[in-house]
């Protein structure tokens with residue numbers, strides 16, 4: 112493209128064409144939903160969600176999640192729950208290629224809207240409306256069905272009236288900023304010029320809590336707020352930027368991410384949030400919703416910037432925090448989870464303890480929001496770079512057939528055991544030999560990536576944290592082999608006591624927690640004083656504590672999805688240990704091993720890989736609470752390890768239900 116030339120609004124043959132130009136600001140363009148067909152563990156996760164848990168919700172529908180579309184009945188939290196449900200139901204059905212299921216549902220929505228003359232009742236706030244529009248727009252992008260687009264447009268116009276009316280109330284409630292990206296997206300697809308100023312006005316007037324979002328993100332030195340709202344505040348400006356071109360919008364999102372990484376990011380890849388963001392700490396909790404919302408922040412900034420680092424953030428959130436705070440059956444979620452927790456229980460936690468596994472927490476946001484994580488990830492496994500060709504963004508087993516501009520139809524078959532394995536192979540089958548670039552994401556942690564084409568290793572080293580571009584002629588059967596060696600990396604921290612974050616006078620305050628433990632990074636680790644956390648590539652590892660599930664009789668339990676507390680099993684290895692690390696090269700203290708996984712088990716049910724190492728007991732380190740209701744503690748500092756070395760096993764955080772991630776250590780040798 113020559114300088115100054117404005118590209119035409121795109122119609123890539125993958126999703127409906129935009130009616131306004133984005134002038135090259137969408138650096139990585141998503142394919143139409145459903146274009147990428149996952150075939151490995153990601154597909155298995157989606158099937159478990161769609162055929163098990165989601166079907167159960169449809170059958171029970173006790174919260175009117177579906178009916179609220181049809182009869183306009185009041186909905187919990189301004190349509191939030193119903194919106195989460197609809198977004199995941201449509202997304203998962205498209206991901207699995209289940210056209211009948213999605214068509215039946217959307218036809219019912221369209222018919223009901225026609226009958227009553229509108230789609231959503233006045234019970235839907237700007238937040239709930241955004242979620243419903245997001246769901247139907249996903250359907251529109253997959254099918255081009257203009258009826259869905261028109262319905263969404265009508266909802267936005269109703270909200271525009273509300274925004275301009277002194278009596279308007281649909282932006283008064285929670286999360287009003289959410290409609291911003293829906294308006295920008297509708298501007299793109301309908302060409303309605305009222306929609307973009309509406310998006311900009313929403314961001315100027317509201318964040319998710321009702322403050323001016325843009326000014327706060329661009330000017331404040333520290334960001335605070337409820338973590339779900341907080342993530343939404345950061346995400347929407349990047350979505351709007353693609354259509355507005357206002358550099359402040361992109362800068363607001365970028366700055367939001369940097370301040371979060373500095374102040375609130377936990378080792379498992381998601382900020383603290385119980386429920387406001389709350390600094391860093393080994394026992395500080397994160398709400399499950401935040402794991403989904405933070406991954407969406409990564410996806411949005413990835414699209415707007417084309418920078419690989421934002422994809423790193425999204426996948427780290429999913430592989431670690433998201434997978435580690437839900438059960439493999441997809442129905443039981445921990446409302447809150449933490450890096451260090453020797454129980455996942457209804458008694459542990461600083462604020463309204465909800466760390467147990469349950470199919471229905473109160474509020475029910477997390478159980479419904481959890482299922483909005485997989486399809487946005489799959490839809491972006493392959494994307495279209497602005498400069499042409501194809502980009503491999505998120506690695507995993509999948510197939511797809513796409514029209515590459517200037518190259519015709521190309522089929523891709525990808526095999527990758529990622530993130531558990533390091534090897535990715537991609538077979539490229541263009542309908543006829545053609546030249547086009549294939550870009551490969553090299554994660555920021557990968558400094559030794561290797562690329563081969565048809566068995567021949569390419570010279571030069573792909574740079575970590577960038578897209579490595581292979582611009583060449585391709586013929587059917589050509590094969591790319593990508594090796595992503597995963598180094599063990601260590602983080603060191605110092606724990607300190609700080610005042611409790613929550614209002615100690617609040618009736619829900621747990622008097623066990625008048626103070627809390629914070630963490631700050633240290634450069635020179637001292638045994639006895641500091642803690643270590645271990646990662647390998649995109650996976651964070653935690654000390655394996657064999658879990659014991661205790662079913663808790665509970666009115667919230669449903670068939671097949673019990674309410675459970677998890678504690679260390681009687682025959683679990685001791686958890687009160689210090690890792691025994693090699694003093695000269697601590698990273699070399701670990702042996703990477705493959706572990707046997709029972710046949711037929713679900714992804715993340717059992718760890719398929721681990722890091723073996725040595726440890727020494729810390730006899731003085733004991734659980735708090737009582738023997739039948741233990742509580743997580745840190746050792747007394749300076750801690751003292753003594754006795755014989757024992758074997759320890761660290762496993763991926765996402766495969767743990769209870770765990771210790773920040774660990775004491777000793778240096779040997």
Ligand SMILES: [Zn+2]
Nearest residue numbers: 398400476477
């Ligand atoms: Zn939640």
